[in-house]
Amino acid sequence: MGSSNTASPGVTDNSSSSTQSETEYRIPPVAPYAQGEKVFAYHTSCLYEAKIGQVEYKHSQWRFWVHYLGWKKSWDEWVGVDRLMKHTDENMRKKVALDEKFGNDKNGKILRASLTKSKSTNVARGRKRKNESVIKEKPAVHPDKLVSIQMPPTLKKQLIDDYEFITHLGKLVKLPRTPNVNDILKNYFDYRLKKCGSIADSVEEIMKGLCCYFDKALPVMLLYKNERQQYQEACPDNISPSAIYGAEHLLRLFVKLPELLLHASIEEETLIELQSQLLDFLRFLQKNQSTFFLSTYHVPEDIENSTNKQEEYCRFNIRAVISQFILTP
Numbered sequence: 001m002g003s004s005n006t007a008s009p010g011v012t013d014n015s016s017s018s019t020q021s022e023t024e025y026r027i028p029p030v031a032p033y034a035q036g037e038k039v040f041a042y043h044t045s046c047l048y049e050a051k052i053g054q055v056e057y058k059h060s061q062w063r064f065w066v067h068y069l070g071w072k073k074s075w076d077e078w079v080g081v082d083r084l085m086k087h088t089d090e091n092m093r094k095k096v097a098l099d100e101k102f103g104n105d106k107n108g109k110i111l112r113a114s115l116t117k118s119k120s121t122n123v124a125r126g127r128k129r130k131n132e133s134v135i136k137e138k139p140a141v142h143p144d145k146l147v148s149i150q151m152p153p154t155l156k157k158q159l160i161d162d163y164e165f166i167t168h169l170g171k172l173v174k175l176p177r178t179p180n181v182n183d184i185l186k187n188y189f190d191y192r193l194k195k196c197g198s199i200a201d202s203v204e205e206i207m208k209g210l211c212c213y214f215d216k217a218l219p220v221m222l223l224y225k226n227e228r229q230q231y232q233e234a235c236p237d238n239i240s241p242s243a244i245y246g247a248e249h250l251l252r253l254f255v256k257l258p259e260l261l262l263h264a265s266i267e268e269e270t271l272i273e274l275q276s277q278l279l280d281f282l283r284f285l286q287k288n289q290s291t292f293f294l295s296t297y298h299v300p301e302d303i304e305n306s307t308n309k310q311e312e313y314c315r316f317n318i319r320a321v322i323s324q325f326i327l328t329p
Contacts, residue, residue, distance in 0.1 A: 031055050032081055033064055040085040040095060041066050043075075044163070044255065045224060047085065047095035149254055149278055152286045158293055159255070162248055166224045171297035173227075175234040177246030181214055184247060184292055188284050206277045213260065214253050215240045222252045247285060247292035254282065 033039060033052050041050040053076070054065035064084060067076045085091045151159070165171045179187065185207050192199050214222075218241040223231055234244050241249075257278070261271075285292060 031057070031062055033062075033084055038069075038087045039066070040087055040091050041068065041079060042083040042085075043068070044252075045221070046098050047091070049087070050084075148275065149258055149282070151254065152282060154289060155251060155282060155286055158248075158289065159251060162252070165297040166227065169297075169299075170226065171299050172230055173246070173248050173294060174298035175230065176244045177248075177294075179292060180244060180246050181211065181242035181250050184250065184285075185211055185242075187288070188281060191284060202273060203277055206274060207281075210253075210278075210281075211242050213257070214245075214250060215242050217253055217256060217260065218245065218249060221256055222249055246294075248294060251285065251293075254278070 033055070035052055035055050037052050039050055039052060040047045042048075048071075049069045050066040051069060052064050053067055056063050056065075056078075062081050063078050064081075065076065065078055066084075067073065085094070188207065189199060189204075192203060219231060219235075231241075235241055261274070
């Protein structure tokens with residue numbers, strides 16, 4: 001997690017027209033973002049306000065250690081330049097548009113209203129109102145009020161690999177998946193029945209609710225942009241996503257689930273039991289990871305011949321992100 005202290009390497013240039021060697025020092029270019037700078041950072045499909053903690057220039061690539069404002073340090077991570085944007089009014093509007101597109105409608109409308117107001121007043125007053133709107137809205141989704149779902153490290157790695165396969169390599173999960181979400185839930189029922197001898201009604205209700213959440217959430221917030229056409233083709237109106245998609249997309253739901261449950265009217269005692277059952281289900285997924293999850297993704301025909309340069313770049317990023325993500329407390 002610490003920043004690199006490696007000195008810039010010297011490079012010897014042996015010229016054919018000279019018998020003497022000359023040493024050149026490679027000085028890294030100016031970083032596009034500075035330590036302590038407030039920025040917007042992409043996480044899955046949305047933009048979040050973040051602050052840069054550390055800056056590194058390694059293997060001719062910039063990378064930045066970011067902390068997502070208002071979120072626990074366990075979400076801190078290394079990101080590349082491609083996931084960062086300057087903290088400007090224009091980019092705030094992009095964040096608002098993404099919030100509305102992927103289900104954060106309430107936040108998006110408030111921020112958009114704030115930006116609209118700023119146009120009709122002076123700049124200083126407009127910025128003050130916008131910041132007040134953001135601050136007022138934060139308690140509604142404050143991390144301390146969210147259901148804590150601790151993702152096992154191997155499943156965190158699975159999520160990162162999934163993100164890299166889809167967004168960087170342009171690959172897709174081949175559909176329909178076997179086993180699909182319905183099959184996985186049935187396997188979990190059988191596992192609990194064998195382990196405990198019976199299944200409590202609450203467990204059955206939670207799993208049914210999980211399946212319902214998945215079917216509703218998938219087209220709204222669980223797909224990357226380049227997966228939407230595939231969804232239109234694979235899921236006609238009379239077919240539920242849980243019958244087509246598998247563990248890869250089900251795991252994405254657990255990233256969004258704490259925020260979704262925040263808006264549900266659930267008593268504290270029920271919430272504690274729900275948290276326990278969800279953690280048990282995640283452990284079940286981890287135990288059967290090699291059976292439920294794909295090791296390789298499908299390459300669509302139009303991008304089947306991706307370049308070696310792109311793949312090498314992505315492999316480097318995967319290693320860098322995973323090493324930090326898993327070690328993050």
